[in-house]
Amino acid sequence: xxxxxxxxxxxxxxxxxxxxxxxxxxxxxxxxxxxxxxxxxxxxxxxxxxxxxxxxxxxxxxxxxxxxxxxxxxxxxxxxxxxxxxxxxxxxxxxxxxxxxxxxxxxxxxxxxxxxxxxxxxxxxxxxxxxxxxxxxxxxxxxxxxxxxxxxxxxxxxxxxxxxxxxxxxxxxxxxxxxxxxxxxxxxxxxxxxxxxxxxxxxxxxxxxxxxxxxxxxxxxxxxxxxxxxxxxxxxxxxxxxxxxxx
Numbered sequence: 001x002x003x004x005x006x007x008x009x010x011x012x013x014x015x016x017x018x019x020x021x022x023x024x025x026x027x028x029x030x031x032x033x034x035x036x037x038x039x040x041x042x043x044x045x046x047x048x049x050x051x052x053x054x055x056x057x058x059x060x061x062x063x064x065x066x067x068x069x070x071x072x073x074x075x076x077x078x079x080x081x082x083x084x085x086x087x088x089x090x091x092x093x094x095x096x097x098x099x100x101x102x103x104x105x106x107x108x109x110x111x112x113x114x115x116x117x118x119x120x121x122x123x124x125x126x127x128x129x130x131x132x133x134x135x136x137x138x139x140x141x142x143x144x145x146x147x148x149x150x151x152x153x154x155x156x157x158x159x160x161x162x163x164x165x166x167x168x169x170x171x172x173x174x175x176x177x178x179x180x181x182x183x184x185x186x187x188x189x190x191x192x193x194x195x196x197x198x199x200x201x202x203x204x205x206x207x208x209x210x211x212x213x214x215x216x217x218x219x220x221x222x223x224x225x226x227x228x229x230x231x232x233x234x235x236x237x238x239x240x241x242x243x244x245x246x247x
Contacts, residue, residue: 005045007054015075015087018242020188026084027054028072033065034086036105060108073098073136079143079190082106083115087139092120097134099123100147102165116165118147126170127161128179129153137238138183142190148173150182154201156238157182175210176219183239194241197224205232207239 007013007029015028018039025039029051041057058064074087082105089096097120104113123130133152140148145165151158157180163170172178176197184195187209194209206224214222 003047004042005047005049005053007049007051010051014072017075017077017084018244019077020079020244022244024077024082026075026077028075029054029065031071032068034063034068034072034075035065036060036063036084062108062110063105063112066112070099071096074139076139076141076147078141079186079188081143083141085139085141085147087136090120095134097123097130098136100136100139100149100163102141102147116168118163122170123151127151128159133158138185140185142186144190146186146190148184148186148193150184154180154198157196157198157201160184160195173215175208175215175217175222183241185241185243187243194243196239207232 010029013027013029014031015026017026019025023039025037025042027035027037029035035054035058037054037057038059045053055064068086068088070088070090072086073089076085078084084103084105086101086103088099088101090099099120100118102115104115120134127149129151135152137150137152137156137158147163147165149161149163151161153159159179160173160181161170162173177199180198182196184193186193192209192211193215197206197208198204207227208222208224210222
């Protein structure tokens with residue numbers, strides 16, 4: 001394991017995602033600040049970094065930082081274009097609720113175009129349990145404009161949804177049944193789906209990596225990944241898979 005740097009005065013890294021081509025990184029710091037940086041240059045940072053060191057790496061000053069306005073929880077690069085899905089926590093009627101904005105960062109501008117804003121009102125009617133737990137535990141964007149979203153029902157596990165950016169609608173994905181899923185991510189080419197599955201609260205957690213063509217198959221046709229003993233210690237820790245193509 002290699003420690004790239006330590007950010008002085010920054011209490012936490014809110015979000016981190018490496019672009020599928022390995023050339024850019026999206027880094028969320030100070031809750032509302034998003035930095036888009038050339039990934040190879042991160043290795044030039046000193047072991048103890050100031051935010052000025054990070055800003056100096058950016059190809060576009062407008063994106064170092066880009067101020068989201070709301071608390072940034074997670075990010076996901078598109079698998080093809082320079083589009084980025086942002087999971088944000090926004091205050092609605094005195095309650096923080098999660099929403100998703102998909103932005104186009106192809107041009108260096110102070111206001112990158114918003115390709116889609118998925119507001120909490122959408123999830124209230126489509127995502128099971130969102131009213132009581134207005135959280136989205138993971139998201140993943142592919143090159144077809146399809147966004148995977150996980151709701152929150154049981155300890156971070158919940159329903160799995162597929163949102164179509166062009167159509168502006170969503171549908172449930174239920175490869176193993178209605179509930180419960182977490183940690184859903186597309187493969188680098190978008191042809192496979194990785195996810196964690198738990199059939200009941202506190203139960204055994206299984207990991208799946210299946211072709212998207214098998215999503216309509218019966219659950220009995222799906223085989224979970226064979227894991228070494230002790231690989232998963234309970235169900236509380238959430239996986240953060242980073243799937244990359246092998247060249």
